[in-house]
Amino acid sequence: MARVSWALLFLLFLAAAKFSCGQVETPTPLNTAVINTRGKRTTFSCKNNDGNFTTCVATCPSKCSRKCIVACPDCRTFCFCDLFPGTVCGDPRFTGGDGNIFYFHGHKDGDFCLLSDPNLHINAHFIGKHNPALNRDFTWVQALGILFGDNHQFYIGVQKTATWSDESDRLIITFDGEPVDIPAELNARWVSNSVPALSITRTANANGVILELSGVFTIMANAVPITEEESRIHNYGVGPDDSLAHLDLSFKFHSLSDSVDGVLGQTYRPDYVNKLDVSKKMPVMGNSPRFVSSGIFSTDCKAAQFGNGDNPQIAMVTGSGDA
Numbered sequence: 001m002a003r004v005s006w007a008l009l010f011l012l013f014l015a016a017a018k019f020s021c022g023q024v025e026t027p028t029p030l031n032t033a034v035i036n037t038r039g040k041r042t043t044f045s046c047k048n049n050d051g052n053f054t055t056c057v058a059t060c061p062s063k064c065s066r067k068c069i070v071a072c073p074d075c076r077t078f079c080f081c082d083l084f085p086g087t088v089c090g091d092p093r094f095t096g097g098d099g100n101i102f103y104f105h106g107h108k109d110g111d112f113c114l115l116s117d118p119n120l121h122i123n124a125h126f127i128g129k130h131n132p133a134l135n136r137d138f139t140w141v142q143a144l145g146i147l148f149g150d151n152h153q154f155y156i157g158v159q160k161t162a163t164w165s166d167e168s169d170r171l172i173i174t175f176d177g178e179p180v181d182i183p184a185e186l187n188a189r190w191v192s193n194s195v196p197a198l199s200i201t202r203t204a205n206a207n208g209v210i211l212e213l214s215g216v217f218t219i220m221a222n223a224v225p226i227t228e229e230e231s232r233i234h235n236y237g238v239g240p241d242d243s244l245a246h247l248d249l250s251f252k253f254h255s256l257s258d259s260v261d262g263v264l265g266q267t268y269r270p271d272y273v274n275k276l277d278v279s280k281k282m283p284v285m286g287n288s289p290r291f292v293s294s295g296i297f298s299t300d301c302k303a304a305q306f307g308n309g310d311n312p313q314i315a316m317v318t319g320s321g322d323a
Contacts, residue, residue, distance in 0.1 A: 031072045033186060034080070034203040034222065037064055039166050041204065046072035066224050067208070067248075080222055086251035088114070088124070088264065091138050091234070094285075096267030097253075100278050104263050104285045108137040111145075111293040113301035115265030117257050118309035120216065121147040122265075123293050123301075125157070127244060129237050138236050140246035143172075144221075145296035147306060148213065149318035152176055152195060153297050156211065156221055158245045164225035169206035170245055171223055182209070197317035215313050218252040255313040261303040263291050 033044045037060045044058050056075035060068035064079035071078070081089035085097045095101050106112045108128030115122040123146075128139035143157030155174045164170075173180040175192060182190045184205050192198040197214040207223040225243035226236055238244055256268050263285065266272055276283040290302045299306040 032203070033070050033072075034067055034208045035060060035070055036166055037066055037068070041166070044070045044075075046070070046075045065230075066227075067222055069203075080220075080248055080250065085267070086253070086264070088141055088247075088249040088251070090140065090248070091236075092126075092141060094264055094267075096264060096274070097269075098267050098272060098274055100267070100274050100276070100283075102276050102278075102283045102285045104288075104291075105136050105139050106288055106291070108139055111296050111298065112288075113262045113265075113291045113293050113299075113303050114144075115251075115253075115260065115262040116299065116301070116303055116305040117260045117265065117311065118305055118307065119148060119311035119314040120256075121299050121304065121306040122262070123296050123298065125296050127246065129244070131235070131237075133235075138234075140226075140244060141249065142246050143296060144219075144247065144249070147297060147299065148216065149195070149314050152198075152318065154198075154211070155296065156209070156247070158223040158247055161225065161243050161245045162241050164243045164245060167206055171207060171209065171221075173200065173209070195318050213314075214317055215254050216311075216317060217254065220250040222248045224248055255311060257305075257309065257311065259305050259308070261305050262301075266303070 035044045035058070036042050042059060046056050046058065058070040058075040058077050061077055061079060067080050069078045069080060081087050085095050085099050087095045092104055093101060094104060106126050108126055108130065110126050111123050112126060114124050122144060124141045125143040126139040127142040128137040130137050143155065146154040153176055157172045159170045159172060161170050169184055180190055180200065182188050182200060182202055186202055186205055189199060189201045199212050201210045202208065203210055203220065209221055211219045211221065223245055225245045226238045228238070230236065231238035236244070251264070253268065258270055260266070260268050276285060293301045
């Protein structure tokens with residue numbers, strides 16, 4: 001399966017979405033969808049609307065663990081975590097801006113600075129299980145806290161879930177402290193009244209969204225559990241009281257500064273030098289204390305750049321600063 005460029009995928013995804021300043025938009029057919037490898041919604045039909053392609057039905061490739069993305073009209077499919085650079089999946093496996101894969105474990109119940117730039121800051125909250133045999137925690141990203149512009153705050157997280165169902169939406173989304181309610185319907189779209197460049201679109205009826213701040217970032221998020229099979233293979237120790245539901249994430253950034261930092265952010269710097277042994281099966285990024293934040297919306301990690309300058313693009317789309 002070929003690697004897909006973010007620019008192409010999101011052009012396909014957003015091409016049919018008509019922008020408006022309304023709170024919730026009527027769903028319109030888009031050119032991509034998220035489907036499951038098991039249970040309900042395991043197929044998606046790309047209809048022949050222009051005569052150039054035959055109507056086709058897509059299913060996920062066998063290598064995809066739980067979900068895949070279908071790009072119409074030709075039914076191309078991509079495993080979610082094969083989108084790169086800029087993915088964060090599983091027991092966090094990162095693909096950096098330089099295209100190299102690495103792991104960053106942090107520790108459970110901690111907040112870590114994923115990316116920090118003068119007008120954009122993204123923290124991740126980790127959940128996990130301690131593994132005495134490895135002397136570290138198994139960890140996963142449970143939530144993101146995103147700050148941008150004049151301290152706008154966006155939160156997306158997954159509720160703790162004992163028994164997982166793909167049809168039950170477990171996402172919690174807030175913007176500037178207010179809940180964001182989006183109809184549980186494929187392609188349903190919410191647009192912020194205060195920041196019209198900010199939108200959220202459902203990629204499935206439940207547990208999948210794409211968040212976009214126009215010209216600044218695009219984030220695709222899927223809520224997924226740890227399955228019994230995954231727990232057995234990796235000795236995660238998942239019990240009946242918690243499926244360790246977490247976020248698999250893909251990021252696309254459009255206007256980062258040269259001083260960007262953070263676990264993921266540093267890999268986008270033009271002067272970044274990868275010092276990890278990429279020949280290893282699991283290259284691990286250390287120096288965890290440098291990326292620790294005191295809270296999901298805190299900008300006090302040692303790598304923080306937030307507030308140290310201006311980003312004209314963010315100022316323009318948020319109406320902040322002098323832009």
